[in-house]
Amino acid sequence: CYSFCTLLKQKTIEMSNPEQGKPVISEDGVTDLGEATPEEVDQNVIDEAVCGSQPAVENEASGIVIPESGPVRSADVDEFDTLVSLLRDPDVPLHKKTVSIKRIRMSLSREDNPPIKELLNIDGCLETLVECLQDSRDSTKQFESAWAITNIASGTSEDTNAVANSGAVKVFSKFILDTKGNPESCNEDIVEQAVWAIGNIVCDDVRHRNMVLEGEPELFPTLIDMCSYRRLKTSVRNNTTWTISNLLRGKPVPPREVVIAALPLLVGNVMTPPNDDILMDSLWALSYYTDREDSRISDVLDGYPDVLPKLCEYLKSGSEPIQRLVLRNLGSIATGSDEHTERVLQSGFLHSLYGLLLRGGICDEIERVGCWLLSNITAGTRDQIQQVIDGGFLELLVHHVKNGRPQDRKEAIWALFNLATGGTNEQIAALLPFVKELMEVFGNIQHETIQFMRLVNILVDTQNDKFFEILDRDDLLRLQSTVILRVDERGEDDDSDRWKSHCEKVVQVMEKYEQYQMQKATGPREP
DSSP: OOOGGGSOOOOOOOOOOTTSSOOOEETTEESSOOSOOOOOOOHHHHHHHHOOSSOOEEOTTTOOEEOSSSOOOOOOGGGHHHHHHHHHOTTSOHHHHHHHHHHHHHHHTOSSOOOHHHHHTSTTHHHHHHHHHTOTTOHHHHHHHHHHHHHHHTSOHHHHHHHHTTTHHHHHHHHHHTTTTOGGGSOHHHHHHHHHHHHHHHTTOHHHHHHHHHHOTTHHHHHHHHTTOTTSOHHHHHHHHHHHHHHTOSSSOOOHHHHGGGHHHHHHHHHSOSSHHHHHHHHHHHHHHHTTOHHHHHHHHHHOTTHHHHHHHHHHHSOHHHHHHHHHHHHHHHTSOHHHHHHHHHTTOHHHHHHHHHHOSSOHHHHHHHHHHHHHHTTSOHHHHHHHHHTTHHHHHHHHHHHSOHHHHHHHHHHHHHHHHHSOHHHHHTTGGGHHHHHHHGGGOOSOHHHHHHHHHHHHHHHTHHHHHHOOHHHHHHHHHHHHHHHHHHOSSTTHHHHHHHHHHHHHHHHHHHHHHHHHHHOOOOO
């Protein structure tokens, strides 16, 4: 029969950052995400620039009052059409257009359900905002336009795509490129919005990322340079690092020759972080850079040998979000060659990881990413597998199979399966004390049934009598009924043949068990 011991070990990549999404910029800062939060522009200054000392004036054509002083209120959705028309009207004074844009922007800055779709339903509204963005007569008008477009780009993929196709990227890029060599002359608030908008656009779709990297080849190096401009506000440098991280994100990865220029900045931010926001975004960026690419992993480890010890320092004393990102980086490096995995192990991180997984009650993501990292190590050499065994991790992995969330369980099962696939018979035998516990939870496993069955098959093939000594008939009947149930649940799909083969394999396991019990009862035959 087919032996699953011939299966290759599998090193797996980690999921993309779920938190590295597209923030809406609210009146009070970023909603939803804890990523780089720009300092708010002094709204009193903007209000003063927008609103003169004249009384409110009613626009005769629309009946909408354009305030000339006092607070500006958010626009109602049913006012969008008229406000966009005002922006297009060449006879409307500039300062009134600025107030109109601000009212639209304030509406788009709502934390709950900003009316992006309602605005985009107006023909040509984005093009109108992009035109306002280019109106250099009033920097406040440009700023409000940039903010509004940034929040549109924070919407659905369809909304972001509309911004990407509106011509806004080229205009935003120009604001950023104009900082080159002369950052003091730029309007920091507009540049910050431009950086934020680009970050929102490129994190939505790898096609948008490639459009920016290929269409504006000077933008990426300029963003890197901006992070060294100490006279720029901290929030600008925070957001710039976040956008650089998003430009490294996605599959297929961007060309190495383009993004390798960011390494000195990113590693420098890890070694001597200006603040936690920049540190975390730099850690995300490094994990994207090294993700399952041997040459890129070597770029980091060979070019910056101090980075691994520094990561281990953060693992011991950093905050939970930083520890999680450190584990992700170590796991990304461990997806590389066996040599890369060995260098991760030589950093001495296993002791700290054991403490994190043992503590319990920590950040859930630490447990998932920690198990994922271990799965990449057990996909390595037998010496590397032994270090996991000697570190006492088998009990912790089994604990996460039994008690972890589905995503923790998945990574823990992969770690055990990789160990069984690549380990010696003696190393595989180290799993035997946990077989009973694993079989008890098999019925609760929904998505990793195949990996679990392969693990069982390996134990049967390599341990045979020892395996059957631990289990009784009820354990194996429960195993059989669970696999049959999974086959019935799937029906006749593309995977049904593979599942049926597992069902047949369970039957073979039962037959071997019966043979073992019969031989045990009758004793060995005389020659």
